[in-house]
Amino acid sequence: MKEQLHIDRALDGWVMYYRHNGRVHHMHRHSELEMNLVTRGRATYLMFDGRRTDIASQTMLWLFPEQDHILINPSHDFEMWVVVFRPTMVRRWTHRVEEYRVLSHPKPPKNFSRRLNSAVASRLDALLQELASAMSRPGEQQRFNSGLTYAMLSAWRAFLDAEESPDADERIIHPAVEMAARIVRDEVEPCGIDELAQRCGTSTSHLSRMFKRQTGVTLVNYRQKMCVERFLRNYHPRSDLNMLQSALDAGFGSYPQFHRIFKQHMKRSPAEYRREILDQPPAKALKQRPDSRALARQ
Numbered sequence: 001m002k003e004q005l006h007i008d009r010a011l012d013g014w015v016m017y018y019r020h021n022g023r024v025h026h027m028h029r030h031s032e033l034e035m036n037l038v039t040r041g042r043a044t045y046l047m048f049d050g051r052r053t054d055i056a057s058q059t060m061l062w063l064f065p066e067q068d069h070i071l072i073n074p075s076h077d078f079e080m081w082v083v084v085f086r087p088t089m090v091r092r093w094t095h096r097v098e099e100y101r102v103l104s105h106p107k108p109p110k111n112f113s114r115r116l117n118s119a120v121a122s123r124l125d126a127l128l129q130e131l132a133s134a135m136s137r138p139g140e141q142q143r144f145n146s147g148l149t150y151a152m153l154s155a156w157r158a159f160l161d162a163e164e165s166p167d168a169d170e171r172i173i174h175p176a177v178e179m180a181a182r183i184v185r186d187e188v189e190p191c192g193i194d195e196l197a198q199r200c201g202t203s204t205s206h207l208s209r210m211f212k213r214q215t216g217v218t219l220v221n222y223r224q225k226m227c228v229e230r231f232l233r234n235y236h237p238r239s240d241l242n243m244l245q246s247a248l249d250a251g252f253g254s255y256p257q258f259h260r261i262f263k264q265h266m267k268r269s270p271a272e273y274r275r276e277i278l279d280q281p282p283a284k285a286l287k288q289r290p291d292s293r294a295l296a297r298q
Contacts, residue, residue, distance in 0.1 A: 003028040005084060010141040012089040012148050015132045020078040022267045026229040027070040027185050032084040033103055034063040035155055037116075037124055041078030044216050045113075046070050046181065052173050052214055053113045055080075058121040060114055060159050066107035072225075073216040081128045085152055093149060100156060114162040124158060127151055176200040176207055177214050184223045188230065188251045193219065224261045227251040231262070237274045 007014055013032065020041070027046075038059045045053045045061065047069045055061055063069055065087070087104075094100040102108055116124070131147045134140040179200045183191070196219075197204040211219045227250050235246035247258035247270075262270050 003030045005030050005032055007032075007084070007086065008141075011135065012145045013083065013085040015081065015083050015128055015135055015148070015151075017128075017132060018080050018082050020074040020076065022265070023232070026226075026233065027068050029063075029066060029068045030084070031065050031087055033065065033087070033090050033152075035081075035083045035085075035152070036061040036063070037081040037083075037121065037128065037155070039079050039081065039121075039125060041075040043074035043078050044072050046072055046173070046215055051111055052216075053111060054216075055113065056115070058116050058118060060116055060121075060124075060155065060162070062103075062112035062156075062159065064105060064107050064112075072222070081125070083128065083148075083151065083155075085148065089145075089149065090152070093153065099160065100153065103152070103156060112159070114159055116158055116162050120158045120162075124151070124155060127154070173214055174210050176202045177211050180207060180211060180219065181215070181222065184219075185226050188249070190223065190251055190253075225265060228262060228265050231258075237277055243270055243274065 005014075020043075036055070036059075038055050038057055038061075040057055042054070042056045045055065045063075047053065047067055053061065090104050094102075094104045127147070128151065131144060131151060134144040134147060180196055183196060183199065191199070193208070194204050197207040200207055202210075208219055211217075211222070215222065217225070230250035231246055231252075234249060235241065235243060237243075241249075244255050244258075247255060247262075250258075252258035252261070259270055262273070266273060268276075
């Protein structure tokens, strides 16, 4: 699913500090180049070009505009910087030097994940903290844009200087696992595990084992996460659609099943989640993202 990012028109991108809060993520892509720098914990990116990428503290990962990806199985302490760059900004700088040109590619064929040494990771962490602070200050747009360009070029230089993971080629997702994940993600009407395995051209037991080994989550758990994500995308307490109908539309078979699975994945009941939304100002938009580490840890 292509996601529309809400970036201020005066800015060439944005910087945010992400801290895992139990929310389920969905498969997505966007027009902007994205860079992640992990500062704590562990997680996995599943990408539908057939790759799984494990990330941990000091990992730098680049995600390209036509690269569908989903963050799965994050540890409870997982935190990272997320930086996105407008296509116009990327093109403006990357055509000048050969080693930067890959950054303007919509979907390069290889894995772009490497672990930085601690000194380099710390310097980039400090730079991104300063950028996040500048992004939120009135009148600092030009300084932020200049700093964002420097951050992109510095981060890519650090990536090139880092050692490539020796086992990168061993994390290729099996076609049956990729197909099963696509079916579960895209089809609201659930099919049984036996039918799913048959459609993927393998046995039920083999598919279940491969899926858990290659994604880090069970097939049942992944299906539940996709249902919760569909519910979160579609439901809003101020709309005419009630919670039960939203749950059924998301693929749940009954309200008790929805209540149990929602609470398991979100660490709060549906009613508590509804109250949290109603307590927020109605005009609160996606563009109001946490833009500093301090905000992320509140």
